[in-house]
Amino acid sequence: MSKQYDKEFKIQTVRMIQEQGKSVAQAARELGIAENTLYRWVSEYKQDPVNAFRGSGNLKIEEKTVLELQKRIRQLEMENEILKKAMHIFAKDRN
Secondary structure, three states, X not given: OOXXXXXXXXXXXXXXXXXXXXXXXXXXXXXXXXHHHHHHHHHHHHHOOOOOOOOOOOOOHHHHHHHHHHHXXXXXXXXXXXXHHHHHHHHHHHO
16 A cells, blocks of 8 residues: 655655755655655646646636536436426327
């Protein structure tokens, strides 16, 4: 099982690499963390420092909005199908 690191630890580690000029290899040895893990942290932080290391369940506002809209679309499509079926039933009764 892999060890979980909190957001603040990851940010401090990335800043140590960026600001103190430590190599990823050196930081990895000092912290006992795999180099590829640190490279991934640095990459994620560079892409979006504000939203980096959200963790599972902590979606960006845009991602959350998209998921909510998709859910609403599914709900409206289902309601639309129900109304179509009801319309056909009432149309048959009139004939």
